[in-house]
Amino acid sequence: MMTPEQLIMTSLALPLLAVGLVFLFGKIPNLRDGCSIVVSVLLFGVTCQLAQLVFNGERPELVIGEMIPGFKIRFLIEPLGMIFALVASGLWILTTIYAIGYMRGHHEKNQTRFFACFAAAIFAALSAAYAANLLTLFVAYEVMTISTYPLVTHNGDEEAKRGGRVYLGILISTSIAFFLFAIVWTGHIAGTLDFVPGGILQQPFAEGKISPAGLAALLALFTFGIGKAALMPFHRWLPAAMVAPTPVSALLHAVAVVKVGVFSILKVVIYVFGIDLIRETNLTGSLSDVGISDWLCYLAAASILLASLVAMTKDNLKARLAYSTISQLAYITLGALLASESSVIGGGMHIVMHAVGKITLFFCAGAIYVGAHKKNISDMRGLGRAMPLTFAAFLVASISIIGLPPGGGSWSKWFLAVGCVESGQAWLMGALMISSLLNIAYLVPIPIRAFMTPKGEEPQKWHEAPMMCVVPLCITAVGSVVLMFFADSIYRVLLQIV
Amino acid sequence: MTPETFFGLFNYWIVICLMMTGFYIVISSGNLIKTVIGLNIFQTSVFLLYITMGKLTDPVKRVTAPILEGGHGDSHGDHSAHGEHVAQVSFEEHASEQLHDAVKHAHADLSEAGHGGAEHAHEVAEVLYSNPLPSVLMLTAIVVGIATTALALALIVRIREDYGTIEEDEILELDKELQ
């Protein structure tokens, strides 16, 4: 049995080990990919052990050292981070298996670089999940950006380069110009960057070190600075990154990148500002009767609706999913910014639910591309009859994303809605409802059209994607239903943090 | 400003005039050789500033260059430990501590003399010596100036060989054509 410290160390070292092994065995694809899978399974095992500790109320800690005089690289696992780490490491296994099938099915080049960067991204995700202070979180956040950039530009053509430019441009600019600024500002005001339950800004605020307007600006800086949360108007990188191979999109838009974004926002709201502080200042209404997070809430709500509307206009399946992701991320951001118990829990829970659901949808998109070489929804008439498993999974996952039972998403959206009421913004519920309707409108017709309409041209070429692709997506589809029944345990875990 | 102070500071006026002349030539001239000449004038003005500041005048006492008179052993010999160690020190029998004392003594004179050069040095010796240090410093600076000039001229020779001209505008023109 390892000590908690060693467990953290191991879980951070394993992805790095994977990077090394992938490079080492770059010339022997089978061994290389085998290593990836084995390491990912091991990692999940370690994470589960950690999870047991954390859910029982322990808070394992690991200090690496001082990176900058006075500021330490430190890890401390709390439930929210643990859940995120579990999701990331669990889905890494499936994504790896799927990616192997996809990459080989497509005869992609530079696979070694691909898998190495993949593992590096998981390393970054775990570091972010375990981060005990803003500095560590920021470091992990940037490592994530850099390590996923080669994934986005994987194809190396003009389009990929353009996509990569937008991706890197927006993420680096927002993180440096806003996020880093906000971090340093916070450190300046609070004298610490640690994540402390109840927040670190309450005290300085009470002492008058920062005005309500300053607080509002700080919150805005954080919200926009964490560009990975893709809150409008800084969402452009997400559709741009769609040029990446599908497993990357799955990783980017379901597990690692975007979830690091919303996770960071949740962390900031809970452990830096503190829910109480945001709620108090919202109630006192300082910015001409608008609280410090209110206008951001409205922006998030607008983001939810607008992104859904845009998604409806997209014919390219991945683009539609991308906008759907933007919309769903805004749910989580909204949950964080509403700063009530239920909304935060709903946000945290939606990280899990959306991750599992959205990864299924991306897996399906990739499987369709591998099996039938179709990218556009309008070309998928009758495709469901050739690829029944894929489209069934698509339907199930869609239901979860929309928030209908028996999908897991129903619970998270429920808590979000309750959160709206709790924080006195009941009318925002309307936005959630309308968006759910829009979700139905842009997601459900895809499987329906695939199943109901007769087959189109050249149907003989259509077939299910290879097993390596289909199995993971089935697993995640089932998972999104199963989660509905485990929502209670997630709820209880998340209750520890609010 | 009375005429006395105006003319009393004549060395500064000369320095300023020379300096500005040199600077103007450097800035305005497109001819590289002329630029280097301007640079030399510019440097010379600073040399003059230093050298004039070391010169001491006194209406009563005899002021002389810091040269040892009457052989060795005069503890008011000049000294310098600055620059390139070209100081002319000639203490034959002194142990180093005595030497340092002497130096301190002499230095007191010199730092007084440093105050603008026009002030009276207090009466330590019957004969006042001009401060040799600025001259020594300038010796170094002149050497540096020669090196700079030589290097600049060498570069200009190469430029002339490569471009066939030493007019800056024409050189830039030629480079533009090349691109």
Add this chain to the structure above:
Amino acid sequence: MIEQLIQFLDVVSKSPHLPVLLIAIPLVAAPLLILIGNRKLVQILSLIVAWVVFGISVAMLGRVLATGAFEYQLGGWPSPYGIVYRVDHFNAFVMLFVSALGALVLTYSPPSVAAEIPRSKHYLFYPSYLLCMTGLLGMCVTGDLFNVFVFLEISSLSSYALISLGKTRRAPLASLQYLILGTIGATFFLLGIGLLYQITGTLNMADIAEKLAASDAKRAELVAFAFMTVGLFIKMAVFPLHTWLPNAYTYAPSVVTTFIAATSTKVSVYAFVRMVYTIYTPKFAFETLPLDRAMVVLALIGIFVASIAAIYQTNVKRLLAYSSVAQIGYMLLGIGLATEAGVAAGVVHMFNHAFIKGGLFMVVGCFALRIGSVRLEDWRGAASVMPMTCFAWAVGGLGLIGVPMTAGFVSKWMLLTATMDAGNLTVAMLMLISSLLAVVYVWKVVEAIYFSEPSEKVKAAKEAPLTMLIPTYVVIGATVVFGCWTVYSAEIAQLAAKALLNASGVVQ
């Protein structure tokens, strides 16, 4: 045998003569090398000298950290009469990275020198290089103001000569432009020294500081300060006095560019800091005179203008040269704050940037050797044939941007906190936004080398030789190491800042 060696090294490192050996060894070595004249031997000997100098500066830093500042009296003349070499935290730190980069660049140089400098000039290249190093180290170590001028000129003259060794016909012109501006700068500096000497009658920095505090010739002090500041600003290439720098860096041989870019401007910054904090007081510079505000404005304009200029460059050397102009701005921002944190940030950025820029120019040298060009369009797709070199660029570029885990981030962070603590939110914000421009020009190159079809020249190229790659990776690796582990960079910088401010009476 080994024991004796260790004993010998131990005795040497305790020698009181280290400060002067640091200067005298390369100074003597340079003419000796000319006397020897044999190309191969010259190369090896200069390498040995460079590493010995590095060893000396390490020993000196060690001694400073252990026992505090110490002095060396040249010729046994006590200060303030004689020339004194004074080593404290600050200059020991600066000398450390100057000599480290000097030695590393020299180790890296042979293939590049062979390719870019005519064979007949080699025996002159190495002595000039050592002289340049001597000058830079001398500026740091000396406690005598006129000596600073002498060493400044030694380093400048040898760097003019080194720059003119470039292959193209633009090199002599670039060198001459630098020479003219550099001489004006040095002469201004000399004039300032003259005025200070006139006021105080001494050339010893500590002594001048003491006498200035007591003097009432305020106007003369001001004029002296102004002349010295402008003189040093030219040498530091502060916007708008930077015009000599892009051409000089672009047309000099790669090795020369690497060395000068990594060290020369930083040493001038050092001299400036000495002037403001040791000779004058920050109170004089920043309160009596509004120099801090002027510096902030100049630095910010410089950062923006130079970074934007860098974005539009197609010649990578020129791109990095403009980036250097911008980076000087960050150092000035830190130094101008006159707080302990600010000065520490400026100083640590000197250190970090020396390694980052040195490493990047080393990469450029590798490309220049193998591809034969430093134009970006010739570099396209280089990653396929020179993966190691390209990776070094990527890491160094990340350092320049200031991504976490690289040295650039540490300096950016410290600068930012310092600015923030000084209550200057706007400047902090502008600083961050300006640093985004670095992303553009660094990534322009990354994209070209990694994600483009190979150009004709690249197809004919192969990976750079190991003798160049290893030093390159040592330098680039150092930027990563000093991004995660700052005991020997940021902490010494903090000590240096503390010592500086203590001496000038800001911190009690």
Add this chain to the structure above:
Amino acid sequence: MIDFPIIRVVSKFMIPYILLFGLYVQFHGDFGPGGGFQAGVIFASAIILYGLVFGLPAAKSVAPEWFVEKLIALGLVIYAGTGFTCIALGGNFLDYDVLDHHVLPGFLPHGQHLGIFVVELGVGITVTSVMIVIYYAFSARERRA
């Protein structure tokens, strides 16, 4: 200019005195005005004058280019060597006090005097040869171009 008899004769007449004066300034430098810098320039001017009047090849046969180039280095080595000797004898760099000796007192200079003497000699050699080299470098260029 070898064709002008007056110039030829006068310069031939002058050059030895210039050299002699250079030596005087050099060796008197430790007592009075003078020293290596001045002496070096004066000494070099004699050679340069010789070169101007009798042509570059003639000057080069008196002071071959390679030889002069080595002299530059030699002068510097003498200078710095003195410094190192001082360290070796237990003093600081260029601390001439340690150069005291008792060989032929009254005839050979010692202590500070000896130090300055040797250092000035080094400076003189270097300055002389640098001046000559600069002259060579420029006048040779003219011919080639």
